[in-house]
Amino acid sequence: MAIAARAQQDRAALGIAMTLGAYAFFSLIDTSVKWLIVAGLPAMQLAFMRYLPHFIISTALVLRQGVNWSNFQTDHLGLVLFRGFLLASATLFNFITLKYLSLTVTGSIMFSAPIIVCALSWPLLGERVGPWRWGAIVLGFVGVLIVIRPFDAAFHWIALLNVYNAVSLALYSIITRKLSGVVAAETMQFYMGALGAVMLLPFALHVWVTPETPLQWALMIGLGLSGWAGHEIFSRAHAYAPANTLMPYTYSFLLYLAVASYVVFNDVPDGWTILGASIIVSSGFIVWWRTGRKETT
Numbered sequence: 001m002a003i004a005a006r007a008q009q010d011r012a013a014l015g016i017a018m019t020l021g022a023y024a025f026f027s028l029i030d031t032s033v034k035w036l037i038v039a040g041l042p043a044m045q046l047a048f049m050r051y052l053p054h055f056i057i058s059t060a061l062v063l064r065q066g067v068n069w070s071n072f073q074t075d076h077l078g079l080v081l082f083r084g085f086l087l088a089s090a091t092l093f094n095f096i097t098l099k100y101l102s103l104t105v106t107g108s109i110m111f112s113a114p115i116i117v118c119a120l121s122w123p124l125l126g127e128r129v130g131p132w133r134w135g136a137i138v139l140g141f142v143g144v145l146i147v148i149r150p151f152d153a154a155f156h157w158i159a160l161l162n163v164y165n166a167v168s169l170a171l172y173s174i175i176t177r178k179l180s181g182v183v184a185a186e187t188m189q190f191y192m193g194a195l196g197a198v199m200l201l202p203f204a205l206h207v208w209v210t211p212e213t214p215l216q217w218a219l220m221i222g223l224g225l226s227g228w229a230g231h232e233i234f235s236r237a238h239a240y241a242p243a244n245t246l247m248p249y250t251y252s253f254l255l256y257l258a259v260a261s262y263v264v265f266n267d268v269p270d271g272w273t274i275l276g277a278s279i280i281v282s283s284g285f286i287v288w289w290r291t292g293r294k295e296t297t
Helices: 012-038 043-061 075-097 102-109 113-125 133-146 161-180 185-207 214-237 243-265 271-297
Strands: none
Touching: 012 043, 012 102, 012 214, 012 243, 012 271, 043 075, 043 185, 043 214, 075 102, 075 113, 075 185, 102 133, 102 161, 102 243, 102 271, 113 133, 113 161, 113 271, 133 161, 133 271, 185 214, 243 271
């Protein structure tokens, strides 16, 4: 028998606090990865280590329910695996881009994901998207173009990988919303960790560079611990508050990254990045506002 999902509850304050905590863990991952890449460790290796501890912890938690294959079963295996693939591929590409771009640039582009969720809600979920939200979608993509600056001398093609990441995270968010309260968080975590670790293992072995210091080892192992904690907390947050309530607080990620970028790397975002990020966030809030009005009418 599959592990039962926890019933959804109406505890918005707890869900918001959990979302803020989850994105603090996510920002710790990106900051650690950039530091480790600067130190000479390959992105493929770091992506694998993001999922290996995650896989070990998730397996232990599932086995805690008893050594029984039924605990790994789900009636939505295809969606659960596709969700894991989306996140694993986005993780790898994000780590690659962190070698070339600042934390604030990668974070700003990826946070067009809520806008993409809105754009995809019509073809994938059959939801009506009114003129306000279509306007916000267009505005958000203008913000992405400002951050990327494709016709500027400062443009780096690697930023296009972050656009893929944003689309992947949007699809990941939609699938998470559909599975929340239906598939147990432990089950989703297990398959996410398993898929990421197995998929990335051969590439990691090919490029492996042994860390030289205890700090490098600690940060590398901590990638998986932070990843598991962030996704566990965020998955459970959806059981306490609807996605529309939690969405504005996910932008705390950009604030965390801006602080980390300055404190750790002495990197201050330029005016164009700040402008583009502000437009992306503003468009996201318009989507959130109009979605909230739609749900209450």
